[in-house]
Amino acid sequence: MNPSVYFKGRGAQINPNNKFFSNQYVQEHIEGLDEEFLGAEKTQFIPTHPKSIISKSNSPDLRFERSINPYQGCEHGCIYCYARNSHEYWGFSAGLDFERKILVKHNAAQLLEHEFRKSSYQPDLIMLSGNTDCYQPIERKLGITRSLLELMLKYRNPVSIISKNVLMRRDFDLLRELAALNLVSVAVTINSLREEVRQKMEPRTATASARLKLIEGLTGIGVPVMLMMAPIVPGINSDEISDLIRSGADAGAITASYTIVRLNGQIGGIFKDWLYQNYPDRAEKVLHWIEACHGGKINDTDFGRRIKGDGNMAESLQHLFKLSVKKYMNNGVLPPLRRDLFRLPDAGMQLGLF
Template sequence: MGLDQSQEEYLKGRGAQVNPNNKFFSNQYVQEHVEGLDEPFLGAESTKIIATYPKVILSRVDSPDIGFYQSLNPYQGCEHGCIYCYARNSHEYWGYSAGLDFERKILVKYNAVELLEKEFERKSYRPEVIFMSGNTDCYQPIERKLGITRGLLSTLLTYRHPVSLISKNVLMLRDLDMLSALAEMGLVSVSVTINSLREEVRRKMEPRTATAMSRLKLIEQLAERNIPVSLMIAPIVPGINSDEMPALIKSAADAGAKWASYTIVRLNGAIGDIFRDWVHKNYPDRAAKVLHGIESCHGGKVNDSEWGRRIRGDGEIANGIRQLFKSAVKKYMDKEDYPILRTDLFERPNRSPQMRLF
């Protein structure tokens, strides 16, 4: 539906249209006198890259409903601007807002490759699948210039270490050489996220991402090179894209995806208010219906931290989505098990053959 604002007021190319106060701060910036500003209060900033040098690069994951145990995030914040992104809340720990700051203040871990090599060289390190990325997209726009993700893939290949990637950016095609080499040894799997085939929905919900058609071509090229690839439908938003699941699964299967999974949207922390503002501006005719649909999947609230339910939801709407998913997968996808990546090939190439024995 049309925007409930003028084009001048709506920030094109951004998901969030507000920059809520960081809950850890006692003070906040507010606009009280518009006539005193030389430029728009929220729209003044372009994307800013902030250098960071953390001490560790791997994060342990103890959530029982996630399916992986360690993740690697070369970037914090994400210029894709997906309105629903659960990672928005983590930006507050860095001293920024979960709203516009999340999209335009990108923290870069410039020493990520060095830290990963250091981790692999620890005598106590035992290989297990690394998930890239558990928080923000490792192929977001700045990766084209910096190439940190490519450097990490090179390290993983050198050490023959398993990795699972998830992205919605076709920049991944740049690294088909490394992904193919990893796949030949059973060391990689890829999930490509698509939650709508309608370009109008993508532009509003994920303003700086690749089109769905481009992502389907990404799946096709990965499959052609025997790189295990699946479809992630994330998130399902009742009343916006919940009717698209069969078409999404069929399109991905036709492109070569062998597996599929999905999540139902949940709006924890600051995301609740950011999403409410967005849905009223973009879908004013059905905003209340959408929000009520989300609430019905999460025990009457838009936020949800209960293991299992937070991912799949519960209730009539969630059960309908679950059945739709199962029937579409059964109809369109091959009955193959998700690949188990190898951990037995791990080696430290800088050590002599004699030292490797120990």
């Protein structure tokens, strides 16, 4: 790795051309005169004006059908993030642009309340962060996720959260009330206990120890927590499976889940560039092991196989994971959340007008 051209604080080190564009930007001056354009550019926050806020999915791989993403793009900069590809639909690159051009849905709460008040609305679980992290750094300033949680509590709609950011502690007051009504569960993502790996793979995220303390805090206020080891990268963090599950269990997580890295679309080139820069001694082996989990390819889009992989490598990882969950978590499961408490807060007042 050449530190003179490595962009610290960013996961991606390149900005591949958007596949929808016929033209592309390139660096013309080897002296680095447009270095700021390529990587050192500050994060931009771009307001958007969506007409709806709840996304629906029929994927059999997911444990939720409805999700809300207050932000598109993510400043965490996780090199493996599958959401990178979706940034191209907004006219940006899946590489550095994904981390430094964040689309913000300022009207998310208004749109959600509008949905809740529709006569056709059927209460069901809504996942916050189905695509990008709802607690990424800008949330500290904007508070959009908190406004969504306030509505979940106000209308008593079940909500699940997946995040790797300890900013969630700010909202413990709301989460405690939701937990008392059995309306919330949280998945905390940790994919390595080694700080050296975390800094390279997820440059703008909280440390593993801070996330374990987050799990302890959530457990302390009654929120059921799942540990997400996502993704497992063979040869990078695959040796930590057992230790991670034990640490998560000690912190209070009652169950765990995982994914095996898959490098679809532009993520393949972005990840390869990162891998050769950070782990040149094992890059070829890591890529071969990833291919071994996906039928000889680094990507996989088939339902039922893309998340856990297949083949001997994937099966051995799955076996170790299941044994560890059984040993340290006694095969625990997240409790079902209630869907029968949904209400219109002012319904009684409205009826009294007649």
